[in-house]
Amino acid sequence: MNEKIPVLQLRHITKRFGDKVVANDDVSMDAYKGEILALLGENGSGKTTLMNMISGIYFPDEGEIFVNGKSVSINDPKDAFDLGIGMIHQHFKLIDVMSAAENITLGLSNEGKLNLKQTAQKINEICERYGFEVDPNQKIYNMSVSQKQTVEIVKVLYRGADILILDEPTAVLTPQETDKLFRVLRNMKEDGKTIIIITHKMHEVLEISDRVAILRKGKYICDYETKQASAQILTDAMVGHTVSLNIERPEPVDPKVRISVRDLTIRDKDGIVKIDDVSFDAYSGEVLGIAGIAGSGQKELLEAIAGLQPIEKGSIEYVEEDGSRDNLIGKDPMEIANMGVSLSFVPEDRLGMGLVGNMDLTDNMMLRSFRKGKSIFADRKTPHDLAEHVVEELDVNTPNVATPVRKLSGGNVQKILVGREIANAPKVLLTAYAVRGLDINSSYTIYDLINKQKKSGVAVVYVGEDLDVLLELCDKILVLCGGKVSGLIDGKDADKATVGLMMTKVGGGDIDE
Secondary structure, eight states: OOSOOEEEEEEEEEEEETTTEEEEEEEEEEEETTOEEEEEEOTTSSHHHHHHHHTTSSOOSEEEEEETTEEEOOOSHHHHHHTTEEEEOSSOOOOTTSBHHHHHHTTOOOSSSOOHHHHHHHHHHHHHHHTOOOOTTSBGGGOOHHHHHHHHHHHHHHTTOSEEEEESTTTTOOHHHHHHHHHHHHHHHHTTOEEEEEOSOHHHHHHHOSEEEEEETTEEEEEEEGGGOOHHHHHHHHHSSOOOOOOOOOOOSSOOEEEEEEEEEEEOTTSOEEEEEEEEEEETTOEEEEEOSTTSSHHHHHHHHTTOSOOSEEEEEEEOTTSOEEEOTTOOHHHHHHTTOOEEEEOSOIIIIIOOTTSBHHHHHHTTTGGGOSSSSOOOHHHHHHHHHHHHHTTOOOSOTTSBGGGSOHHHHHHHHHHHHHHTOOSEEEEESTTTTOOHHHHHHHHHHHHHHHHTTOEEEEEOSOHHHHHHHOSEEEEEETTEEEEEEETTTOOHHHHHHHHHSOOOOOOOO
């Protein structure tokens, strides 16, 4: 396309929350017809806030939005839909017990009764046009994550969207599902749609986008034609200084079995098997990666080791330095700690399980240590000093350590949780999606911290969703598929396509004992 036609123009957009937080500061940028624009920035740089104003969730305090050259006022998501703007959020907004067709048409004003046959026909036309696969009659609860995302995209196209905003669209997709999504997005671009993607995955930005816009601390910094950019150039622009983008993988020194899991089976409260006869060992001085599509049992596996998940059968043993073994089955986290087992757990649910939103940073640090003191008065100095240390070490964006955790962005909450658990000097560190929602600079800080733990002899179990990172960081990768072990492979020898296939189909081979 020779002529660039701006379909969305932001002029001097500012959004504040309270007196101190300026989420977007005088932002002016354009998005063009038939382009894929990636929006990059560190945590708290204002990406999602900016897109939420375009999609009608927030309203700007200052500035103007133009759609197809006309100044518009977007007061709610309906206004955005009427202007041809649709946003696909990271957390899907679908009703499980309804079919795809019912979800897609939910809330639309129809003359008379909804005609599901006509709806299905229109959905099939959209799917054929862009290369989607959707069964209009399939219930949401029977769908994979990838299928649910497809329904969300078809939903906004069904409502006439020409400008689509996708927030972290590949966060929980396998490499094969990501490739399929990218093919569809390219088809939509060829059809003249404008697509804006918020993502932290740099290799995907370089693969799929035509142009990259950079936000830093709420301000619009610059944009690059993707073909003229590199991961290093984009990261340096995001952060404001040069950043090293190498993930170290130091050789393990004298690895010894620290956690031994055998024949583990776990059912949820509805009787559904989440972990099915799983066996593996985690070694001191090694990073064991766990790969699998969302819901393959990663969460339940880590919670079982941490004493938070009842098991049906099998054994979990902690192996001491002298080779003696302690059984962890049937013990809660406090009992495990009282045995002298030094174990830290960074859960997937940051605020539900890891931290208390209404408590400040110091009090959240104290959750780890308050039971250790004999005095009836809790020691507040040590947790306060730890909070200060974590804020400084991990560059947590917070007014001060007295700020309630719920007021911080998701990325900053994650930094506090990881910092607290690592500061506990564990022998075993369990991390579930330690960098989920973190920008590239913060992610590399966490990878560095994990490697420091590894070098000091900690057995690290790392559940991650970015296969590129798993292949670079981990010494071994245990692949789960539907709660079963699909294989155990060496991190140095593994390739992305093979791991992706193993995540969707149980492979052969026994686990190395």
